[in-house]
Amino acid sequence: MLILRYQEFLRYILVGLSLNSLGFLIYLALTNTGMHPLVVVSIFYPMSVLLGFFSHRKLTFQHQEKKLRGMVFFRFILVYVMGYLLNLLMLYVLAGVYGFRHEYVQLLSILTIALLLFLSMKKFVFKS
Numbered sequence: 001m002l003i004l005r006y007q008e009f010l011r012y013i014l015v016g017l018s019l020n021s022l023g024f025l026i027y028l029a030l031t032n033t034g035m036h037p038l039v040v041v042s043i044f045y046p047m048s049v050l051l052g053f054f055s056h057r058k059l060t061f062q063h064q065e066k067k068l069r070g071m072v073f074f075r076f077i078l079v080y081v082m083g084y085l086l087n088l089l090m091l092y093v094l095a096g097v098y099g100f101r102h103e104y105v106q107l108l109s110i111l112t113i114a115l116l117l118f119l120s121m122k123k124f125v126f127k128s
Helices: 006-030 037-060 069-097 102-125
Strands: none
Touching: 006 037, 006 102, 037 069, 037 102, 069 102
16 A cells, blocks of 8 residues: 555654644744844754654654664764755855745755655664
8 A cells, every 4th residue: 555655754744744844933933033044043953853853763763773872863963964054055045145035945945855854864864
């Protein structure tokens, strides 16, 4: 059945939608107070990394291996650092240089990075 084949990806989407919807609302709220978008992303990203690790480890990938937990967390952080840098680059170039609205750039960034993170987590972080 098609749903069973993609259930891990569907769980990733549900967890990701929950976390990113909340994160995007916080992003909008903080940037509307006058905070610079790059500052907001820099403050919020570490919190979302921790929430994401525990949520995706348990709910999305159902990773149970305890002996490599430290290494798994290190790989997770490494993947998210790359995602963070890509997020900053997208905001800087698309909003800062080309003048696109930062709200739309951040939304595009969330979608783009989410796909890259799923593939990285599946093949590198929580590999079986």
